[in-house]
Every structure is written in C-alpha cells, then in structure tokens.
Amino acid sequence: MTSIPFITLSKKLLFNARLPLLFFCIGLIAYKFYLLEINSRAILGCDWCLVRKAIFFELQFLFLLGILHFVAGFSRWYWLRFSLRLSVIAILLIMAIDLIVLQQFLVRFTWHEFLKFVSEFSAIMDFSRQLIVSFWSALIAAMVISIILWVLGRYLILDNATTRSPVFLAFVAFGLFGTEYLKPTEFHGPYLQNSIEAFFSSQTRHRPYSDDFANKILAEPEEESRCYEGVGARPDLILLIVESLSMYHSKLFSGLRDWTPQFDSVSQNGRWFSNFYANAINTEQGLVALLTGEPAIARGTGNASTPLFEQFQSSKHTVPHLLNDLDYYTAFLTTGNLGFLGKGDWLKKIGFNLIEGHDAAYYDGMKRFHFDAAPDQALYDRALIELQTHHRKKPVFLTLETVSTHHPFIDPESAAQSEELVFRYADRALGVFVENLKSIGFFDNGYLMIVSDHRAMVPASQDEMVRFGDRAYARIPFSIIGYGLNNEEVVDPFSQIDLLPSLHHWLSQDRHCVNANQGIFLPKTKHQPACIFTRRSYALDDVFIHCGDEDYIIRLDGDRSHYVGAKPPHDLLGSIHRLRLGKDSSH
Structure with missing residues (x-):
C-alpha cells in the first residue's frame, strides 16, 4: 500500500506536463540559494544571511511564472496561450543561464551582457566544452539537457485550459505585487535579485550625458x-x-x-x-x-x-x-x-x-x-x-x-x-x-x-x-x-593606468605632465596618484575610489551621477565626468 503514492507521483511526472516544470523551477531556485549560501559563508562568514533575504525575491519570481501560466490557461486564443507558455520557458532559460554566469563569473546575466556576447557563440561553446572534462561529465550533461528540453517541449505544446477560478488568479497577482514591499533593500541587492529583475535591471552606467551637461563639463578649465x-x-x-x-x-x-x-x-x-x-x-x-x-x-x-x-x-x-x-x-x-x-x-x-x-x-x-x-x-x-x-x-x-x-x-x-x-x-x-x-x-x-x-x-x-x-x-x-x-x-x-605615464617619464626626454590622479613609478617612484579608480563585479554601475585610507563610491547615472555615502573633500565627481567625456589633462 505504501507504494501507491509513489506510483501516483511517477504517473504525474510522466503524463503531467506542468509538474516537472514546477520541479525544474524549484530546482533552479534551490541552486540559487546554494550559491548564495556558499558565498555568504566564504565572504561574510555567516550562515543563511543571504538566503533568508533572497526568499522574497524568488517568491516574486514564482508568482510571475504563475501569472503567465494561469493566464495562458484562461485564454481562448491558441496563439496567446502558446506565446505565454513560451514566455514561461524563456524566463526559466534566462534563470538557468543567469545561475551559470553567477557561479562561473560572480556577475549577473543582463540584457546588456546578452547583446555584448550574443555574437560570440563560438567562444561561448568553447568555454562550455572546457567545463566538460570527462566522458562521464559529458554524458551527464547530455542527459540533463535532454530531460530539460523534454520537460520544456511538453509544456510548450500543452493546450489544456486551466480550471482555476479568477479568485485564485487574483491571489497570485496580489502575491506578485505584494512581495515587492517585502524585499529588503541592501548592499547585496544585485545578488539577491531574481533572474528576471537582474536581466532587465536598469543599467544606469549606460545613460548618456545630455548635450548641455557635456558642454558644460567640457567648458570647465583643465585640472591642475x-x-x-x-x-x-x-x-x-x-x-x-x-x-x-x-x-x-x-x-x-x-x-x-x-x-x-x-x-x-x-x-x-x-x-x-x-x-x-x-x-x-x-x-x-x-x-x-x-x-x-x-x-x-x-x-x-x-x-x-x-x-x-x-x-x-x-x-x-x-x-x-x-x-x-x-x-x-x-x-x-x-x-x-x-x-x-x-x-x-x-x-x-x-x-x-x-x-x-x-x-x-x-x-x-x-x-x-x-x-x-x-x-x-x-x-x-x-x-x-x-x-x-x-x-x-x-x-x-x-x-x-x-x-x-x-x-x-x-x-x-x-x-x-x-x-x-x-x-x-x-x-x-x-x-x-x-x-x-x-x-x-x-x-x-x-x-x-x-x-x-x-x-x-x-x-x-x-x-x-x-x-x-x-x-x-x-x-x-x-x-x-x-x-x-x-x-x-x-x-x-599605484594602478594599471599609471603604466602609460610611467613609461612616458622613463623612456622620453620630453617634458610631460600628469594630473593629481595619475602616478609615475618608473624607473623609480616619482608621483603618487591622489586617488585610484576601481570597479566591482557586484556593483557594475558604481566606481569605487580609493584616496589613501579613505574610500568613496560614485554611482554612474549620466547627468545625475552622484556619490553613494560619504562625499570626499575634493571634486572626484568632476574627475569622473571629464574621464567619461574623454577630457584628459595629461599630455
């Protein structure tokens, strides 16, 4: 008698196109939690401190998939049902790619990165082959991919209408919007975001300057x-x-x-x-x-x-x-x-x-x-x-x-x-x-x-x-x-950008000039940079600036670029504007 529930579940997995998809989604979320946990233990030295905060982000992800799935079932038009189910599959594939990118490179998969690398298919395939180091790993990868394609394919061709009531759909919609107010806002936000948020997140660093703002910066006197x-x-x-x-x-x-x-x-x-x-x-x-x-x-x-x-x-x-x-x-x-x-x-x-x-x-x-x-x-x-x-x-x-x-x-x-x-x-x-x-x-x-x-x-x-x-x-x-x-x-x-002025000083006999944030270290230390500009993979819209023992952050956002947290005693924001407009005072 105890085997009956197992047999029933097995039949559902084989003949129900929706249940395997749900398990696939839950599996992806579980893997996301696993990645957050191993990184929080390694970096932050704490247990479950990121996973607890990520739960609301992933709940919102589940509610989004639920909305698309149930609306597809309600629709009388085949083309709309097919399109919505295709959207569900696309979202799950985005999440799968996002988790691979997160695990391998510690960055998120975004629309901008998709456009950047979509033409590098051969390099992507070459990199993927490097991850398959043996016959058995290749066999397992092939089996997993085949099962996933089978699950997604069966769901896509499913054409059964749902029997859920509009009240249930309203509950799912409420969950989708309600979780927005439960999500914490904090420093690790880029990693807590669900995959769709990350993929379509606003990339403020790509916002251009207005012509008036750019002309104003370019008209300012050169840096000393x-x-x-x-x-x-x-x-x-x-x-x-x-x-x-x-x-x-x-x-x-x-x-x-x-x-x-x-x-x-x-x-x-x-x-x-x-x-x-x-x-x-x-x-x-x-x-x-x-x-x-x-x-x-x-x-x-x-x-x-x-x-x-x-x-x-x-x-x-x-x-x-x-x-x-x-x-x-x-x-x-x-x-x-x-x-x-x-x-x-x-x-x-x-x-x-x-x-x-x-x-x-x-x-x-x-x-x-x-x-x-x-x-x-x-x-x-x-x-x-x-x-x-x-x-x-x-x-x-x-x-x-x-x-x-x-x-x-x-x-x-x-x-x-x-x-x-x-x-x-x-x-x-x-x-x-x-x-x-x-x-x-x-x-x-x-x-x-x-x-x-x-x-x-x-x-x-x-x-x-x-x-x-x-x-x-x-x-x-x-x-x-x-x-x-x-x-x-x-x-x-010193930093990487100091190599050019250092070589200029070492190899040329000419008189040359550097601004406050450029250094000269060849053949000996001649000029230390006042501040050094660096980046972080976990905050791609930000520039991290190190001035002696002090650290500052600037959020890139076109004309509205601004400091995050403490402000320095000197104008680093102006330096960033001049760099981004190609106005270099070194010569």
Whole structure:
C-alpha cells in the first residue's frame, strides 16, 4: 500500500506536463540559494544571511511564472496561450543561464551582457566544452539537457485550459505585487535579485550625458597638473599580462596561498608593488587601462551598446603609439582568439606594429584550450623566438597576454579543473621563461614587467577580506625585474593606468605632465596618484575610489551621477565626468 503514492507521483511526472516544470523551477531556485549560501559563508562568514533575504525575491519570481501560466490557461486564443507558455520557458532559460554566469563569473546575466556576447557563440561553446572534462561529465550533461528540453517541449505544446477560478488568479497577482514591499533593500541587492529583475535591471552606467551637461563639463578649465622632465632611457621591455593573477595566489604578496613560488622568487629579485590595483574587473577593461592609461569606465556619450574597445580606440595617447614615436618596435602576442570582442582590430588601431593570436603558424598542431589558446609555455617559446629574430636597430616593447589561467581553470598538463593546479602550471612556465630570458642576455638591457589583467573572477575569501577589506576585489600583484633591481618592495599605491605615464617619464626626454590622479613609478617612484579608480563585479554601475585610507563610491547615472555615502573633500565627481567625456589633462 505504501507504494501507491509513489506510483501516483511517477504517473504525474510522466503524463503531467506542468509538474516537472514546477520541479525544474524549484530546482533552479534551490541552486540559487546554494550559491548564495556558499558565498555568504566564504565572504561574510555567516550562515543563511543571504538566503533568508533572497526568499522574497524568488517568491516574486514564482508568482510571475504563475501569472503567465494561469493566464495562458484562461485564454481562448491558441496563439496567446502558446506565446505565454513560451514566455514561461524563456524566463526559466534566462534563470538557468543567469545561475551559470553567477557561479562561473560572480556577475549577473543582463540584457546588456546578452547583446555584448550574443555574437560570440563560438567562444561561448568553447568555454562550455572546457567545463566538460570527462566522458562521464559529458554524458551527464547530455542527459540533463535532454530531460530539460523534454520537460520544456511538453509544456510548450500543452493546450489544456486551466480550471482555476479568477479568485485564485487574483491571489497570485496580489502575491506578485505584494512581495515587492517585502524585499529588503541592501548592499547585496544585485545578488539577491531574481533572474528576471537582474536581466532587465536598469543599467544606469549606460545613460548618456545630455548635450548641455557635456558642454558644460567640457567648458570647465583643465585640472591642475604637475610636470616633469623625462629620463630618456631606451631599454628593451616586456609587459607580461598574466590572466587573473591575484594577490591570494602569492605568498609574497598576500601571505595566504603559496601557489606561485617562481613568481615570488622572480619578484624578490626586482621591484615588487604590494599596494597595486586593477582598474578593471575583466580582461577587456584591464587591457584598456594598461594600454591607454584610462580607467575603463564606459564613455558618457553615444550608444550604450557600443563595445568597450570601440570607445577607447580613437586616442593617439596609448602605450604603443607612445613607443612608436620613441622609435620602438611594438608587438602584442597572445595564444588567445583575437576575434573575441574585436580585440585584434582594437590592438591595430591603438598602434601595435605586430599582433599575433591563436592562429599564428607557430601554434599549429598544438592542443587548444579556452579561446582556442595553446598553453602558456607555447606563448613564452614564441616570445623568445620573436626576441631573438627581431632586428636590433630598435629597442623592443613586447606585450604578452597569457590565457591558461582563465576561468574555468583547466590545467593544461593534467586536464583537471583546478585553480591551484593551473596557477602552479603557469608559475612553472613563467619560471622557465625568466631563465630563458637570462640565457639570451635579455636582462643586460631589458626589463620584464609582470602584472594581472584583473583579480580572478571568484568570491573573495574571508581571509582576503580580513587582510585587504573590500579592496581585495581590486588588488593585484605587479613586479618589474631587470638590471640594477633587487628585492625592493614598493608600498606606495599605484594602478594599471599609471603604466602609460610611467613609461612616458622613463623612456622620453620630453617634458610631460600628469594630473593629481595619475602616478609615475618608473624607473623609480616619482608621483603618487591622489586617488585610484576601481570597479566591482557586484556593483557594475558604481566606481569605487580609493584616496589613501579613505574610500568613496560614485554611482554612474549620466547627468545625475552622484556619490553613494560619504562625499570626499575634493571634486572626484568632476574627475569622473571629464574621464567619461574623454577630457584628459595629461599630455
């Protein structure tokens, strides 16, 4: 007799198209709660503190689905029933994608991100394949996807009218609007939002300035600047951008994990910066900051859908343009796909003489990983060839961008998905590269600069938060090694955007000027920035500004951009307006 309820439930699952859909929805919500819980324990050190607050957001999500489902049943028109059920399916798929993006990158899936990446289907599929590391994981993934498609397909073709009364529909509608007043408003709101709220959330950072406001800002006098005479050095230079290299990976830089002993040893043989910041939260922004000298804050003019690279491609004030004018040979080498987000075209427009990506002949026949990239060791070997074959009439500036340590952290040697293993691999490859540079005499008149594009896209641990506070999300390592440098720790704060003015000061003999928020740290510390502009993946509309020990937040909102919380004693909001309008006082 006890088996009868089980048999009844089994029949409902097999023959009822609605019940499996309900279980699928509840499963997605449960997984959302799981993600919130593991992150709240790791970051906030508390149990259930985010899940309790997220309940009302997800209840509203359920009520929304209920409204669409029951209205579809009430309708006499087939096309309307079909459209509403299709909307239910679309909402559930948005939630599924949102949870994958949240779990992998700690950001939400939004309409703007959909428009940004919809044309990068091959890169998305390539990334998805990296998550399937074995035959069994592929089999399980195929089974799960097949079951989901079966559930969604059966629901879509269901054409039975509901017998629910209008009173029940009114109750669901009341729940939909009533939960709006029960949802808490707090700092972690972007993560608590249900997937539909997040997808259609207002992206205030994309609101443009009005013409009158922009003209007013552009008419204001230039910021005060300080000017210096250039040093006029002409060393060979390598800028090594290590994907996702973070403070917590290094014992030297954080005292936490010891995954990069080679990098730590190399850094101690040069100058290492223990208070360095990324102005970026992804590779795209990191390259803009490092190579244009501007924090990658979206311009306040034009179309919100304009890709970031296109917004920073017209300036002649870039690292490669500067070095070309100083008669350097400039090259950018990566094993990644330069077609992703238009990176290759952008690199050409900002001035590099040579640009190579995954399709370079040197990588033919090599095993590929995410972004069609060969392992880091292949990039380093290709760089050595370029250095040795380069004609010596000009000094060289070589930019190397690694890929192996990109999320989802697939170790090229073992094929295991492990952040520790892949960073240990990258560290060993870096150590071999440095030894090879020594063997060809590069450091006789050359310097290697090692920096990250951004902090890894994973939650900050409680240990990180204790050590660095919320700035943990922006802190990254930076070091430079070469002739005359030996174990000098630089504790002064600098950031990625300071590389351009620093190179200008070091390599040019001209008089040059910087504003208060630009720094010069090459060949020695010359000018500290008053404030550093950083970003956070959990608050994409905000700019986080660090001025000494003080922190400030500016919410980007076109003409109505404003401070969130404390206001600084000086006009940082005006600085943000000038940056977003391309009014740079450095020259």
